[in-house]
Amino acid sequence: MESLQTIKQRFGIIGDNTYLNRSISKAVRVAPTDISVLVTGESGVGKESIPKIIHALSHRKHGKYIAVNCGAIPEGTIDSELFGHEKGAFTGATATRNGYFEVADGGTIFLDEVGELPLTTQVRLLRVLENGEFIKVGSSKVQKTDIRIVAATNLKMMEAIDKGKFREDLFYRLSTIEIDLPPLRERKEDIHLLFRKFASDFAQKYNMPTMRLTDDAVQILINYNFPGNIRQLRNIAEQISVVEENRSVDSAKISQYLPNRKRNLPSIIEGTKSKSDFANEREIMYKILFDMRNDINDLKKLTLDLMQEGDHDKFKEKNQRLIEKISSDPKENLHQENTVEVVYQKQKNQQENSSYDFAETIDEDESLSLQDKEFEMIKKSLDRNSGKRKLAAQELGISERTLYRKIKQYDL
DSSP: OOOHHHHHHHTTOOOOOHHHHHHHHHHHHHTTSOOOEEEEOOTTSOTTHHHHHHHHTSTTTTSOEEEEEGGGSOTTTHHHHHHOBOTTSSTTOOSOBOOHHHHTTTSEEEEETGGGSOHHHHHHHHHHHHHSEEEOBTOOOEEEOOOEEEEEEOSOHHHHHHTTSSOHHHHHHHTTEEEEOOOGGGOHHHHHHHHHHHHHHHHHHTTSOOOEEOHHHHHHHHHSOOTTHHHHHHHHHHHHHHHOSSSEEOHHHHHTTOOOGGGGSSOOOTTSOOOOHHHHHHHHHHHHHHHHHHHHHHHHHHHHHHHHHOOHHHHHHHTHHHHHHHTOSHHHHTTHHHHHHHHHHHHHHHTTOSOOOHHHHHHHHOOOOHHHHHHHHHHHHHHHTTTOHHHHHHHHTSOHHHHHHHHHHHTO
16 A cells, blocks of 8 residues: 555645545555545545545546546536436537536546535435435436445535425435545645645746745745635745846745735634624624614603603602613713703703704703713623633624724723
8 A cells, every 4th residue: 555645746735734635544444445535624635635536546546537526517417417317408508418427437526626516416316325226307217326425515515405406315325425625724834835836836837947935924824814825835836936126035925925814813602693894793783873873761750740740859760760760880880960850950951942953952962972871881792701802702793803993992
């Protein structure tokens, strides 16, 4: 059996990360069998290498290997592509066509982005996995195929199953063995190795000296989050190789090729609402406005009662519960006496005048702005949740990223 290092050299795999080595070793061990394999991992981590290893080390290595990108084939034609069709089965079917499952009989088929398959196609695929049978589009004849299926996806399959987008029985058929590839941000020791390999390849391709990174540039590269994984790193190496005249790149220069570096900050948290930041901010603004409207209505009631009663002490005794409700916030307690006294004095001074300007009084007495209300809501929520931003964000109905920005804005 070939060594792990030999296999990596044979298939152009760069890196010595523990998790990467474990995934490759798993692929090597499962290759001699006919077990279905599901390769998982983020987009751009190199999932296409695993099925090639499995096919090359299996007894099917002399058979055909076909890779199919399920997400790139239109829903209306994918059944025909995979299983074939009979002449006249649909408009444009001028001749009988063999599908990939028939052409690759005795070999291996790699279904990339299998999570994008339509539900009707998933039913057909399940039948192939169970007993090796399929039916061409427009035919009633059952055909047999002896094929090894390796699938890959970057979706969270359990979430897709919960949403009814993927069949649970098909998932368990495909994932008899599951191989997960780590994202590039978890392979920090491999980032510079990969960059040097890409830089060398592009230097040969474009007939120019190889690009070099200074020590501080290497550190910047290692600490970057790489949402696009290996594919993004390769593109960055190509851009730098072509654009930069100086063959030595420092940290300031390489930073220009690393977009959205804020991705390194805490952002999306599992289980939060799947709404845009705009929608979340709009929700909290609605809550603030609704609360302010209630406060204004209570102030109106207080003022009208005061005008009708005339007796300040009797008014306070009768409306004590309402006053306490409005002044429940610590910040508002500071203004409780002022609020009542100002309203009372204005009513007393203007009682002789018929042109009592109620709107003006309310505007002057409303001491809290929208930002004050928002500040208080966020501060209270953080206090109730012992400073835990995730719980506070869930309580306020906003994303943790939005809450993080608000905390910085209000210096909480």
